[in-house]
Amino acid sequence: MTDPTTLLTMSGAALIGLCVLAWAALSGWRGWLELERMKFERRGGAPVEPAASxxxxxxxxxxxxxxxxxxxxxxxxxxxx
Missing domain, CATH: 1.20.5 (Single alpha-helices involved in coiled-coils or other helix-helix interfaces)
Known part of the structure; x- marks a missing residue:
C-alpha cells in the first residue's frame, strides 16, 4: 500500500469523487434557489401581510x-x- 502509484491513484480517485459531490451539491443548491425564486414570483413578489386583527x-x-x-x-x- 506504500507504492507511489497506488497512493497517487487513490488520491486522484478521492479528489475526483470530491469534485463530483461538490458539483452535485452546487447543482442541487441552484435548483432549490430557482424553485424559491419561482415561488416568490408566483405570489407577486410582494411580502405577505399579516391579518389586521x-x-x-x-x-x-x-x-x-x-x-x-x-x-x-x-x-x-x-x-x-
Whole structure:
C-alpha cells in the first residue's frame, strides 16, 4: 500500500469523487434557489401581510396554547405548580 502509484491513484480517485459531490451539491443548491425564486414570483413578489386583527376566538386559543407551553416547561424544569 506504500507504492507511489497506488497512493497517487487513490488520491486522484478521492479528489475526483470530491469534485463530483461538490458539483452535485452546487447543482442541487441552484435548483432549490430557482424553485424559491419561482415561488416568490408566483405570489407577486410582494411580502405577505399579516391579518389586521386576530379574532377573539384566535386570541383565546393562542392564550390557551401559551399557558399549556408554560405548564409543560414548568414540568420539564421540575417545578410544582
Amino acid at each position: 386576530p379574532s377573539p376566538a384566535a386570541r383565546i386559543e393562542l392564550a390557551d396554547l401559551k399557558e399549556r407551553v408554560r405548564k409543560l416547561e414548568a414540568i420539564a424544569a421540575g417545578v410544582d405548580l
